[in-house]
Amino acid sequence: xxxxxxxxxxxxxxxxxxxxxxxxxxxxxxxxxxxxxxxxxxxxxxxxxxxxxxxxxxxxxxxxxxxxxxxxxxxxxxxxxxxxxxxxxxxxxxxxxxxxxxxxxxxxxxxxxxxxxxxxxxxxxxxxxxxxxxxxxxxxxxxxxxxxxxxxxxxxxxxxxxxxxxxxxxxxxxxxxxxxxxxxxxxxxxxxxxxxxxxxxxxxxxxxxxxxxxxxxxxxxxxxxxxxxxxxxxxxxxxxxxxxxxxxxxxxxxxxxxxxxxxxxxxxxxxxxxxxxxxxxxxxxxxxxxxxxxxxxxxxxxxxxxxxxxxxxxxxxxxxxxxxxxxxxxxxxxxxxxxxxxxxxxxxxxxxxxxxxxxxxxxxxxxxxxxxxxxxxxxxxxx
Amino acid sequence: xxxxxxxxxxxxxxxxxxxxxxxxxxxxxxxxxxxxxxxxxxxxxxxxxxxxxxxxxxxxxxxxxxxxxxxxxxxxxxxxxxxxxxxxxxxxxxxx
Amino acid sequence: xxxxxxxxxxxxxxxxxxxxxxxxxxxxxxxxxxxxxxxxxxxxxxxxxxxxxxxxxxxxxxxxxxxxxxxxxxxxxxxxxxxxxxxxxxxxxxxxxxxxxxxxxxxxxxxxxxxxxxxxxxxxxxxxxxxxxxxxxxxxxxxxxxxxxxxxxxxxxxxxxxxxxxxxxxxxxxxxxxxxxxxxxxxxxxxxxxxxxxxxxxxxxxxxxxxxxxxxxxxxxxxxxxxxxxxxxxxxxxxxxxxxxxxxxxxxxxxxxxxxxxxxxxxxxxxxxxxxxxxxxxxxxxxxxxxxxxxxxxxxxxxxxxxxxxxxxxxxxxxxxxxxxxxxxxxxxxxxxxxxxxxxxxx
Numbered sequence: 063x064x065x066x067x068x069x070x071x072x073x074x075x076x077x078x079x080x081x082x083x084x085x086x087x088x089x090x091x092x093x094x095x096x097x098x099x100x101x102x103x104x105x106x107x108x109x110x111x112x113x114x115x116x117x118x119x120x121x122x123x124x125x126x127x128x129x130x131x132x133x134x135x136x137x138x139x140x141x142x143x144x145x146x147x148x149x150x151x152x153x154x155x156x157x158x159x160x161x162x163x164x165x166x167x168x169x170x171x172x173x174x175x176x177x178x179x180x181x182x183x184x185x186x187x188x189x190x191x192x193x194x195x196x197x198x199x200x201x202x203x204x205x206x207x208x209x210x211x212x213x214x215x216x217x218x219x220x221x222x223x224x225x226x227x228x229x230x231x232x233x234x235x236x237x238x239x240x241x242x243x244x245x246x247x248x249x250x251x252x253x254x255x256x257x258x259x260x261x262x263x264x265x266x267x268x269x270x271x272x273x274x275x276x277x278x279x280x281x282x283x284x285x286x287x288x289x290x291x292x293x294x295x296x297x298x299x300x301x302x303x304x305x306x307x308x309x310x311x312x313x314x315x316x317x318x319x320x321x322x323x324x325x326x327x328x329x330x331x332x333x334x335x336x337x338x339x340x341x342x343x344x345x346x347x348x349x350x351x352x353x354x355x356x357x358x359x360x361x362x363x364x365x366x367x368x369x370x371x372x373x374x375x376x377x378x379x380x381x382x383x384x385x386x387x388x389x390x391x392x393x394x395x396x397x398x399x400x401x402x403x404x405x406x407x408x409x410x411x412x413x414x415x416x417x418x419x420x421x422x423x424x425x426x427x428x429x430x431x432x433x434x435x436x437x438x439x440x441x442x443x444x445x
Numbered sequence: 446x447x448x449x450x451x452x453x454x455x456x457x458x459x460x461x462x463x464x465x466x467x468x469x470x471x472x473x474x475x476x477x478x479x480x481x482x483x484x485x486x487x488x489x490x491x492x493x494x495x496x497x498x499x500x501x502x503x504x505x506x507x508x509x510x511x512x513x514x515x516x517x518x519x520x521x522x523x524x525x526x527x528x529x530x531x532x533x534x535x536x537x538x539x540x541x
Numbered sequence: 542x543x544x545x546x547x548x549x550x551x552x553x554x555x556x557x558x559x560x561x562x563x564x565x566x567x568x569x570x571x572x573x574x575x576x577x578x579x580x581x582x583x584x585x586x587x588x589x590x591x592x593x594x595x596x597x598x599x600x601x602x603x604x605x606x607x608x609x610x611x612x613x614x615x616x617x618x619x620x621x622x623x624x625x626x627x628x629x630x631x632x633x634x635x636x637x638x639x640x641x642x643x644x645x646x647x648x649x650x651x652x653x654x655x656x657x658x659x660x661x662x663x664x665x666x667x668x669x670x671x672x673x674x675x676x677x678x679x680x681x682x683x684x685x686x687x688x689x690x691x692x693x694x695x696x697x698x699x700x701x702x703x704x705x706x707x708x709x710x711x712x713x714x715x716x717x718x719x720x721x722x723x724x725x726x727x728x729x730x731x732x733x734x735x736x737x738x739x740x741x742x743x744x745x746x747x748x749x750x751x752x753x754x755x756x757x758x759x760x761x762x763x764x765x766x767x768x769x770x771x772x773x774x775x776x777x778x779x780x781x782x783x784x785x786x787x788x789x790x791x792x793x794x795x796x797x798x799x800x801x802x803x804x805x806x807x808x809x810x811x812x813x814x815x816x817x818x819x820x821x822x823x824x825x826x827x828x829x830x831x832x833x834x835x836x837x838x839x840x841x842x843x844x845x846x847x848x849x850x851x852x853x854x855x856x857x858x859x860x861x862x863x864x865x866x867x868x869x870x871x872x873x874x875x876x877x878x879x880x881x882x883x884x885x886x887x888x
Contacts, residue, residue, distance in 0.1 A: 063803070072870050075870050112874065113874075118872050133888060159812075159885040160884070160887060183738075184739075185812065189739075423888060
């Protein structure tokens with residue numbers, strides 16, 4: 063596979079791992095006093111575990127798994143709202159597979175489907191549009207979920223629906239943006255981060271400059287990274303090099319895909335269709351100002367929230383849901399607690415019976431720890 | 446977040462809707478080219494793009510990819526030389 | 542196959558509830574679509590059977606049953622009928638049995654095209670002939686529209702395990718080598734694409750095939766073979782988890798050794814799936830003592846059903862988990878049982 067296999071070359075990986083080790087030694091990083099690097103993106107978390115990178119690099123490098131998993135940061139109340147829409151008899155509710163198993167307070171979309179709701183997994187919002195064309199007597203709702211990478215796809219789909227006058231299509235918008243939670247994390251006095259591996263595919267859309275504040279205002283290095291193992295390792299090395307040289311800059315390791323100023327068509331579509339919500343609730347992080355998007359009034363006919371009077375459009379406002387008892391997703395997400403330190407990890411909360419969102423999505427730090435054994439292999443082997 | 450995969454555009458399937466056929470390792474899927482259209486649609490045929498949820502989100506920059514790989518390759522060679530030196534040192538130490 | 546020259550008595554193009562009503566319509570359907578093709582011995586409602594292999598001292602009877610549901614019922618590389626024969630033949634064969642006889646029970650949705658049924662039945666007869674088994678008894682039921690999805694088939698199978706042969710996961714020992722007879726995930730990927738809702742097209746075909754001849758060849762070349770199991774639902778990952786757990790060993794897979802078609806890899810990259818969890822219908826996992834592994838490998842590679850066979854791992858002392866995978870980087874990760882169904886993801 064071109065542009066994939068080359069970036070999985072074990073020989074180059076070995077060299078990178080050695081270089082990272084040398085740089086970590088130079089920085090005096092140890093297991094007890096590690097250099098803490100947050101990978102913002104869930105995709106990076108997934109890759110780290112899939113290739114076992116956390117176990118291969120110098121023990122003085124600690125990966126802190128960031129909030130970049132859109133499914134994980136979705137509050138339960140939003141899942142409940144999905145279920146409420148999906149259970150309307152006229153609705154075909156379409157979603158990415160990721161969201162199917164996320165528990166709401168009463169049920170997940172998968173359970174709603176078993177209870178009779180017409181819930182369908184799609185690969186693209188384009189497939190939901192096609193369903194709307196083929197089912198003119200049904201309301202096709204797409205669960206718009208994700209960060210800036212995914213936002214253009216629903217914006218362009220809404221524009222297309224508007225052009226075609228396809229009014230039985232709407233989007234339940236849960237799009238969120240990366241910079242505000244990063245800022246929130248950096249403002250947290252308990253946060254002990256030395257640098258960031260930045261979100262490659264988000265930057266592909268928005269460019270690298272919206273992240274300038276990380277270096278300029280907080281003095282932390284950030285390297286925008288690709289998703290193959292060599293990309294990740296090279297980015298870690300670049301972060302360490304910045305630290306060793308006393309620099310704090312935004313660097314772009316993923317230049318083959320990420321243009322400095324992002325993608326113009328996508329940015330224009332986002333600007334045309336969406337506007338910032340005053341605030342949006344994040345699981346584990348609470349309400350964050352200007353961190354979520356909603357559909358502009360001009361596209362109201364395609365806004366499922368308005369169409370069904372649900373969520374932020376509900377008369378009388380919406381109440382945030384309390385998280386399930388004993389669930390420490392919030393602390394894990396802010397890096398204050400490792401997944402294995404959560405009293406529920408592997409006990410009340412496993413991928414079979416997820417309590418918190420971090421166990422549901424394969425990108426969630428807890429599920430990744432469990433599935434790929436970062437935790438179970440080392441903890442149990444040590445016992 | 447944001448699974449994206451490189452694929453090659455093999456044909457334009459619906460010019461009005463800016464749709465094209467993309468191929469990833471022999472798997473084909475119709476994708477929207479809207480985000481990467483900067484000139485005539487046909488110019489995209491043969492290009493490698495980064496695909497996310499059915500949209501071509503970026504044209505992959507061949508030159509940049511080659512540069513990154515070159516940097517990785519020279520790092521690999523430097524490491525190999527270091528390994529060989531270390532091995533030589535060990536061999537010498539063993540003999541002494 | 543029986544090519545009946547008789548004019549058809551079936552007037553309908555589709556199955557109606559009358560075809561399940563016990564009257565003449567039902568008799569016509571059963572005779573023309575099923576028994577004329579399968580030609581079971583005798584006309585009683587039971588098969589009365591004898592085979593020389595059964596009379597050998599120490600021989601044991603093997604008996605298995607499996608139900609088959611698949612959407613779509615016809616897919617590249619096979620159909621539900623072929624699946625129903627292969628699946629049950631393979632369930633017998635992986636236990637060391639020589640499959641002899643099958644039963645086939647059909648639950649048919651009202652409205653199903655009779656031409657489709659004929660294709661499915663022809664496909665079953667072809668696969669049974671290739672595997673060297675006979676379909677000796679069967680049943681049909683017709684249910685109302687929506688009560689089932691086109692057609693469900695249950696096949697039961699009887700075979701004979703020759704004296705002295707004993708294959709079981711409990712017999713797996715540390716040091717045993719793990720082999721597969723071919724590429725992984727073709728069936729699962731083919732079905733995902735064939736369903737159409739992901740709008741993906743591939744040149745892939747299901748690996749659906751009977752494995753009894755292949756297993757006999759392996760046993761001839763590597764008589765010490767400990768255990769085999771076909772890696773169907775849940776893929777190789779789930780099958781190896783079950784086997785390793787039963788044996789009390791830990792299997793270490795080598796990522797680079799896993800045989801995968803480029804298209805399956807591509808599909809998995811696009812949809813965020815793991816090929817180790819994709820279903821197979823003609824791929825098995827085999828545990829062989831190390832000194833016979835090469836012989837087993839060569840025996841498989843000499844056959845169509847084993848051209849892309851490979852050594853993929855090794856059983857070692859029981860560790861914290863049953864199956865781990867060594868990545869090309871020398872990293873390690875757990876290969877767990879599948880939780881629920883694998884869903885395409887964007888993240």
